[in-house]
Amino acid sequence: MMIRIALIIAILGCLSLTATWLAGNPGNVSITWLGYEIETSFAFLIFAITTAVVTGLIIYHLLFALLRTPKNISRNRAMRHQQEGLRVLTEAIAAITVSEYDMAQRLTRRAEKLLDAPPITLLLSAQLSQLKGDDGKAKEYLEEMLKNPETEYLAMRGLIENARRHNDYFLALAHAERAYASRPGNKWVLMTLIDLYSYLGRWQEAQMTVERSLKKRHFTRDEARRYSAIIHFEQGKRLLKEGDENSALQFFAQAHAKYVGFIPVALTYATLKADYASKEEAAKIIRETWRMAPHPALAEKYISLFSSEKEDQFIKRVEKLVKFNPSHKESRLAVAAGAIQASRWQQAREQLALVLSEEENARACKLMAEIEQKESGNVTNAAQWLIRATNAAPEPGWSCSNCGHISQQWDIHCDSCGSFDTISWKITTFPYLGKSERSELTLVSA
Numbered sequence: 353m354m355i356r357i358a359l360i361i362a363i364l365g366c367l368s369l370t371a372t373w374l375a376g377n378p379g380n381v382s383i384t385w386l387g388y389e390i391e392t393s394f395a396f397l398i399f400a401i402t403t404a405v406v407t408g409l410i411i412y413h414l415l416f417a418l419l420r421t422p423k424n425i426s427r428n429r430a431m432r433h434q435q436e437g438l439r440v441l442t443e444a445i446a447a448i449t450v451s452e453y454d455m456a457q458r459l460t461r462r463a464e465k466l467l468d469a470p471p472i473t474l475l476l477s478a479q480l481s482q483l484k485g486d487d488g489k490a491k492e493y494l495e496e497m498l499k500n501p502e503t504e505y506l507a508m509r510g511l512i513e514n515a516r517r518h519n520d521y522f523l524a525l526a527h528a529e530r531a532y533a534s535r536p537g538n539k540w541v542l543m544t545l546i547d548l549y550s551y552l553g554r555w556q557e558a559q560m561t562v563e564r565s566l567k568k569r570h571f572t573r574d575e576a577r578r579y580s581a582i583i584h585f586e587q588g589k590r591l592l593k594e595g596d597e598n599s600a601l602q603f604f605a606q607a608h609a610k611y612v613g614f615i616p617v618a619l620t621y622a623t624l625k626a627d628y629a630s631k632e633e634a635a636k637i638i639r640e641t642w643r644m645a646p647h648p649a650l651a652e653k654y655i656s657l658f659s660s661e662k663e664d665q666f667i668k669r670v671e672k673l674v675k676f677n678p679s680h681k682e683s684r685l686a687v688a689a690g691a692i693q694a695s696r697w698q699q700a701r702e703q704l705a706l707v708l709s710e711e712e713n714a715r716a717c718k719l720m721a722e723i724e725q726k727e728s729g730n731v732t733n734a735a736q737w738l739i740r741a742t743n744a745a746p747e748p749g750w751s752c753s754n755c756g757h758i759s760q761q762w763d764i765h766c767d768s769c770g771s772f773d774t775i776s777w778k779i780t781t782f783p784y785l786g787k788s789e790r791s792e793l794t795l796v797s798a
């Protein structure tokens with residue numbers, strides 16, 4: 353603004369100086385044109401030309417503004433529509449989150465008109481149809497979304513979920529392959545593809561997807577090892593179900609070799625090995641995994657393998673299990689459990705005291721109660737330990753990172769939400785939410 357004022361003052365100054373100079377030096381101009389003769393001063397000629405140019409400019413600006421007026425009016429109207437459309441859209445999303453689906457549908461239709469059918473209203477309409485149980489209508493909206501590059505990926509996700517809900521795994525795979533072609537590095541797409549290939553028994557394609565993803569660096573080396581192990585594991589479980597234990601053992605061996613720290617594989621593999629081969633080999637599998645990932649279920653399995661052995665030999669075996677990580681909490685608890693079984697009360701107490709010196713552990717308290725009862729029959733002390741156990745730190749468990757569902761054991765699919773590879777061993781600090789209480793905006797948040 354200051355620059356503009358300074359510029360105007362400078363121009364006016366120049367004009368005034370020029371006018372003063374011209375007044376002092378009027379000069380003469382003579383023009384002969386089409387038989388007319390005009391005699392005037394040079395100053396007057398300059399004044400006449402300047403006046404004509406300025407008048408021309410003013411007329412031009414006035415005409416331009418007059419012509420633009422309708423355009424401005426329509427632009428203002430479009431802006432008002434857009435603002436109103438966005439407000440209505442926000443209300444529609446709010447209505448979905450509080451399960452007012454009819455209201456959300458009305459608002460979505462209005463937003464669609466105001467915003468001239470943008471992709472987001474299609475997405476909301478698809479989501480609403482799905483929530484209202486009209487999968488057919490949802491499919492129509494999702495297919496419409498496929499035409500728009502901005503919503504193509506979300507549409508493919510929705511169509512995959514839709515096909516899976518109707519147990520049409522071939523259609524789900526066709527959509528997943530299309531999604532992979534457009535987004536080969538997307539983790540969700542990769543896991544869905546591996547999941548569907550495995551489900552349909554197309555193991556080789558599942559493994560190839562992992563290898564390709566590792567080569568293209570869409571998977572880290574650890575991720576590739578894990579998914580490769582999962583595919584071998586699932587293949588082994590399928591064979592076990594069909595009664596082919598020998599082939600199952602081979603696949604479990606491959607899964608274990610790929611990912612030694614994978615507890616569910618080690619447990620299943622060791623159990624089958626103990627049943628169909630030898631306990632020694634089963635114990636070796638558990639020891640290998642324990643070294644990487646000590647886990648109570650592994651300790652339980654290991655102890656159960658040798659519980660009929662003599663005390664000294666049995667304790668030596670338990671000590672062999674924890675050889676590489678004896679001060680790990682799970683190692684101390686495993687030795688304590690083994691010592692109780694061998695009636696070595698002092699050794700059990702020592703191990704549990706070490707665990708309890710670090711944290712108020714529920715399992716350690718329960719084992720202390722067992723010692724009190726078995727060693728001296730002291731029921732009062734045992735009861736006190738059990739009360740202490742109820743106030744101890746929460747224990748970890750297998751739970752789904754997608755819906756929070758807690759399962760008794762690991763599985764590749766969550767029992768509650770069906771998601772792939774979301775179950776892990778961890779302490780759940782939030783209460784378990786049932787299916788109906790989970791976020792309903794699955795498509796929107798996808």
Ligand SMILES: [Zn+2]
Pocket residue numbers: 752753754755756757766767768769770771774
């Ligand atoms: Zn789940």
